[in-house]
Amino acid sequence: MGDFREWAAYGSSAVARGYRAPTLAAAMAQSLSHPVAIRRDSLRAAERRAADIVARVRPTDDSESKRKSVVAYVQKLIGVSLGSEVFPFGSVPLKTYLPDGDIDLTAFGSAAPDSTLISDVRCILEYEEQNSDAEFEVKDVQYINAEVRLVKCLIDNIIVDISFNQMGGLCTLCFLELVDRHIGKDHLFKRSIILIKAWCYYESRILGAHHGLISTYALETLVLYIFNLFHKTMDGPLAVLYRFLEYFSNFDWDNYCISLYGPVAIASLPDIVIEDTDIRSADLLLSQEFVKRSIKKFSLPLTESEKSSAKFCPKYLNIIDPLRENNNLGRSVSKG
Template sequence: MGMVPNGLLPNASAGVTRRLDPERWAVVEGRTAELIARIQPNEHSEGRRLAVYHYVQRLIMNCLSCQVFTFGSVPLKTYLPDGDIDVTAFGNSEELKEIWANLVRDALEREEKSENAEFHVKEVQYIQAEVKIIKCIVENIVVDISFNQVGGLCTLCFLEEIDNLISRNHLFKRSIILIKAWCFYESRILGAHHGLISTYALEMLVLYIFHVFNNSFTGPLENFSATLIGRNFV
């Protein structure tokens, strides 16, 4: 399409650009749009995740004096059908920072054992990594619960601003969904918990490609192709 990249290493641009047949490419982009429509968030998945989030939010706020928010791909609306829900609790108490994990884990384990629980909870785990996380499965959706993760909310706001800036019917978000789907379902390289590439790293790579090609893409597939080729020059 005559794209002129910037920000690449010297002599690298020739290896990532070539002219494409506009008509044939438009057909392929149309097929890609159909694929994205099948895997992107829809009314059913949105309602299901919102119900699970509100359920977890109530559980946490019943045992902690705090506020609870979701961040990551769910509020950004770039999650895959198998995507998890990231939840973080905020509190000012220093004591709360030390005891929150045990209190939340105990509350979830009670729900797991209860026959009258509103939702089916299972596989409650306390992961004591650099960022402590309570991981569980609620109605077959993985939920990760953390504490005071301001960075997660800042990243969400930043990516929303980028999507608004690029605009074009949420081209940035649609590009993320397509590339995430390929990385997760086809190449199996997505998943920070397994030592693979993180979603945030992937989002930054997509953003970098938008910058390199001056936001000149006709659709998500063109961005996807440039990302696969351009990552060799990052």
């Protein structure tokens, strides 16, 4: 397994001898062991076991029906009372949620400073909480005054987060759906997300932005990065998990951000200077043209407040949003 410290030591000695040290991106790409080095019969058996795990934690017909009913219930409540439209986004419509995954909704209405949309939604759900004839049991309604303001509650024992006027979440959903179709292989991208989310949530306990951990979209972006560089060697979710763990366990997070096309030195910010990965453009999964078209389709114009802070702000974990390069998807992570 390649180790960053070995690469750094090589770089220092190479400079002393007058040679040009390899970039971090190139060293990382070259140091990874190839999954096919494992015996093929062992790899196939391991992929079958991984498929069993995915089958146990992936959405089922029952979980899909239950979540669709809860979404329809909230849409009816808010639509009838306020005339606002409500849309699901995130893991539920993408079909990559885990068994106890929550439902992300966004309600659209007035964004004026004096708008009562948030308080009205909260009041509607608090009324349902006391309504013995409600279609579903509603519990624990609360307002979360965070960077993205939410009304959170439990509906039929599923956590429901309702945000407001969050077009960005819908754009991200469309982008990830497009990527999954582009990759194909019986939804390999989505199956890999499910397996890696399960490892991150149940095994390593690193998933959950509201607990100061990594957000789901940040994790999905890291998975997409692995696909972009190594898609030719990956035919199953376990191979993707292998590449994911091998690559990012050795990544120099203290000094680099990760972007869709390679590492970016934190010292270069606010300029986004992507290091060369030594992988030919033609061998990448996503062409520059594909990403440009996606940005044009799914990016939103910056608001006035966003324009005033339009530079990428480094935190403890730094992941550049493929659709908006000034957006740090790792900003939810607090220092461990």
